[in-house]
Amino acid sequence: MGTAGGAPAGVGRRGTVAAVIDVGSNSVLLLAVAVGADGRARPVDAALETTRLGTGLQDGGALDPAARARTLAAVETLAARARRAGAERVWAFATAAVRRAGDGAAFAREVERAASVPVEVLSGVREAALAYAAVAHGLPGLAGPLLVVDVGGGTTEITLGRDETVLETASLPLGALTLSEAGAGRVAECVEPVLAGCDLLARAATSGARLAASGGTATALAALDLGLTGYDARRVHGHVLGRAALEALVARVAALPPAALASLGRLDPGRAAILPAGAVLLDRVVAAAHASAVMVSDHGVRHAYLRERLAEGGVHVDLGALSS
Secondary structure (H helix, E strand, O other), rough: OOOOOOOOOOOOOOOEEEEEEEEEOOOOEEEEEEEEOEEEEEEEEEEEEOOOOOOOOOOOOOOOHHHHHHHHHHHHHHHHHHHOOOOOOOOOOOOOHHOOOOOHHHHHHHHHHHHHOEEEOHHHHHHHHHHHHHHHHHHOOOOOOEEEEEEOOOOOEEEEOOEEEEEEEEEEEOOOHOOOHHOHHHHHHHHHHHHHHOOOHHHHHHHHHHHEEEHHHHHHHHHHHOOOOOOOHHHHHHHHEEEEHHHHHHHHHHHHHHHHHHHHHHOOOOOOHHHHHHHHHHHHHHHHHHOOOEEOOOOOOOHHHHHHHHHOOOOOOOOOOOOO
């Protein structure tokens, strides 16, 4: 699969537009930005397509054919959309579903050919490090020990660091989509043994690390807590959920059917369907880390990935003020 090496053509100057596509287990995300002469970025376009690539997936198994077709079409559509928005370079990366599937590498190559984009399949360690970088760069005032949790559809990445330095990572086999497929009554029994065996959470608690969360579960919960009638990245970014507020949200989303939940916060229906399981998972991680609150980051893996790729082309961009 394609990875960036050397200075990519088209991004070696200021004033460029570039984009990244995140091929996740539940959804495909587009982020396109324009970089000004001062190195600051502004959003050009952002989009989400729920394709559920990780539907029914077992480690080493094959991707669901229908989900595979949906995801391939979504990446093609979003790559074309990014180019229409002026993107001179478009990159893509894939996470848990593709790295777990026996045919994941073949699927990534198929996406590369169909959408004409390089696709990097991220390891759990690399995904966790990028999630940490996005939060450490994008949220102000997080000096000292920091624990970043990124709840995905297929896995949850946890990273302990200090300032912008990663100290330790863990990729846990827990995700909002996979837990939803296990059934509402089994979420806690699936989560607790895995978290109990994650020594990283205990070390984070001992270090007094602050906790921040990225990913669709965290941002959706923040939007609901804020009472937003439409997603507002600037209000979500940096929003703090205390333990009591998070517990109340867990109960609230569990009590609502997906359609009502989607309508309440104008959430993507695909996100609403897996939010109850994701909310329980995030709450249990916060409890295991003995954190009193969690700060939510609108910036995620795609932000850090795009920043890294641009830097390889000599464009050092400030995404700190970007929320898209």
